Amino acid sequence: MGAKMPPAAGTGKATPVGKPVSGVASHDIIRVDNLHVAIDLKGTDLEVLRGASFRIPAGKTVALVGESGSGKSIMSQAILGILPNVARITGGSIWYRENQTDTPVDLASLPDNSPERVKLRGGKISIIFQEPMTSLSPLHTIGNQIAEALQLHRGLAKSEAQPTVIAMLDMVGFPNPDAAWSMYPMELSGGLRQRAMIAMALICHPALLIADEPTTALDVSMQAKILGLLNDLQDKLGMAVLLITHDLGVVANMADEVVVMYHGQIMESGPVEDIFNDAQHPYLKALLHAVPSLDMGYDEKLQSLRDIDHEIPTSMRDVVQQRQGEAGSVLLSVKNLQKSFTAKKSKGWFSNTTSSVKAVDNISFDIMRGECFGLVGESGCGKTTTLKMLVRALKPDSGSVDWYDSDGTTDLLSLEGADLKAMRRKIQMVFQDPFSSLSPRSTVLATLKEPMEVHGMGSGRDQAEYAAELMRLVGLQPTYLGRYPHSFSGGQRQRIGIARALALRPELLVCDEPVSALDVSVQAQVLNLLKQLQTELGLTYIFISHNLAVIRYIADRIGVMFQGQMVELATREALFENPVHPYTRALLDVVPHADLDHPLDFDRINKDMAAEGRQWPAPFAAELSDGSTSEMEMISLHKDHQVLVRRGTSPEDLNS
């Protein structure tokens, strides 16, 4: 405590730190100096922070960038004093100074539960987390949880805190803040939960807000709204923000300064302009090239940080040549597919009301052999429901799905028994979450053999040999077959998931957000692998994502879904160069670009997207302001570019 604050951060040897921003007459609220944190792993210490130094100027936004495992989250936990039990600070200091005139306090020298630190937490330094679904207690009301911070730090009674909390809920954009006071987290959507979390973090007007991947779990439009909200609140409350993220698009739009972390050390830091225009460190350069963006060329290949080698087993080669000959013909034809869900809502003590939601509303599309068909849209737009009906996991209310191959046409929806089982071999799925989609109690060998056993493919010995080939196919060592999923990283697990999907040599691979749970550094790796496998094995993909840049990188044709409807369907180039439907345009507008000259328009974004449906210009709106309604239909603008408009609209009408 009595020690003097060092003149500048970055005196540590291994940490080159950029020059301070010129022209900013403010002090540093946090100055991390040569910080070491170790995790105790069964008696041996593993250093996760190895002499990291950086600063957070008061009122500014500092972005902390790096892949998972680089020590970003540990850094935020060390600053807050909420390190897990196994971790402890082994050296260095964290200087905290709220105002220019205050004496700096070394937080690293105080125990986590000392009164000084408990007072700072939630009062002066607060945090929001990545996962809005789990970061609030399900048993307590939103009001209770937010008011708790005021009770602790301002000594208010709960009833006194209520008006302040409701005002805060209003500020973070709750449509009905009075009602939200007594609601439980489970009654709110992911976006609203994240807003509640932000309200909780900001209720005591902290000097520093740590945002730990605040938008990673949200879809693009929600991400843009939350970022806009954070920007807005920072202006109003004048706090500093430490933004932990791996999305360079977010960094470009939010940060004043950037700190790049790798393996517990600071690789590079400085003003955001310097970092983007003149990246010095090879790691940062690599990271910039590993992330798909809307600005890259259509045939440009992502440079994954760690490339993988894979080989195609000979047994698969002959099928491939046959398939490549058939490329371009229709494989699957979906017509007028519909699905409604009824939700029973308990309103009061006596009555139950049911409401019906059209999850998928009359959509039609064809999938060509050998192509990758992408489906994009916000969460809840019906992407996954559509997929589930294609793989016969859900029964549609009406519509048809036809499968074309050399044996003729098959009606997928009417298949039963042995025919259905045979068809399942041709369509396989890759799931979003690599952690829950593999059984923790099965070895990789058992996981890969299971589909073969179900379909009676070959003897046990054949299956084991084939499993080894599958491992090589996704770039993993066959010697790993005896291991359990927990010994693999997220990217490796997702590759095992892909190998399992390929075990039955399917023709169509259905990928439901296969990279959205992965870290940026392995995202490129898995995307490249999927792309290579597609051409090498002659596969057809249906690929769902809420990330437009990912879809743009991998898909040949793309369908845009909004509230259960397909609003636009076009080739990749047509969709991104010449989007016609206002929803597609809005969706493209909210993607943050990793480019300082291309900032997001936060004012426009803060309007609710769902509500924009009614403001759409006449040809795109089913219901006009004068109350007239019309049937909607898909019309073709060109070959391979369709858009949903009012019946009777001609393509010429849209050009004006």
Next chain:
Amino acid sequence: MFRYILFRIGAMVPTLILASLVIFTIIQLPPGDYVESYIGELLASGESVDLARAEYLREEYGLNEPMWKRYLLWVGNFITGDFGYSFEYQRPVSEVVGNRLWLTILVSFATIILTWVIAFPIGIYSATHQYSWGDYGLTFFGLLGLATPNFLLALVMMYFAQTIFGVSIGGLMDKEFIDQPMSWPKFVSILEHLIVPTVVIGTSGTAAMIRRIRANLLDELQKQYVVTARAKGVPPFKALVKYPLRMSLNFFVADIGSLLPAIISGAEIVAIVLSLQTTGPLLIAALQSQDMYLAGSFLMFLATLTVIGVLLSDIALGFLDPRIRLQGGAER
């Protein structure tokens, strides 16, 4: 919620009818009836048997009626609060059980309170200090308690009490107080005798509860919302009690339902070993001597308490956990 409770109360009726059928069948399963085993007993002790009296007894209790008629008679009386007549004690069942009921409830309550008082602090300590020496040590004793049969522990304690301290620990009070009106010395005597049965009956329950509290709390301690609470500046103890502990209590509340019948049944085997005047030994004796009304009514009483207990648990869970209250009824 209200509809839910109404529905649950309605669903209790078929459950209880089913239970009564099963109970009735089981107590009728052994060959013969009470009068037969009564006569057998008399003959065995060399007394003469008045066949006319046996026939009178059969007539009186409707033992000659067909099975379904006897069932209806039994159930009908049960509903009106007439639990039948114990052949063996020559008194109404309600009186026979009633005499022992309050002692049983006393022993059971003492046991439950002891279980909670010991299990909660230890379980919470073990969970918050996972893999420490304290956790290992307490876990060891917990497993020991779990693995020791109650009646064996009762025998061992009786032996040591007799040989080392020279006191008899059987019974629930000194012999001179039995059937005496309540007085201060009698109360003290009961308290003295309560210690051993409480410890014996409570041991395995305590051990099991420690393990469950530890496991449930450990699951919750890893959740993100606990970190949120700490990051908000909630002091450590309050952050533990308000969030993860409250959350881990669901299992405990769900358990309260099964306590209701346990309070009344009074740990049968231990009660016999320690010769406690609770309802447990009564039930066993009734089953042995085919004292049909006593056994049947007693079992039916336990079944009813079980169903009511489960209902109470479910209602309590609904009030405590908004997820259970608000989530029901969603369907595809």
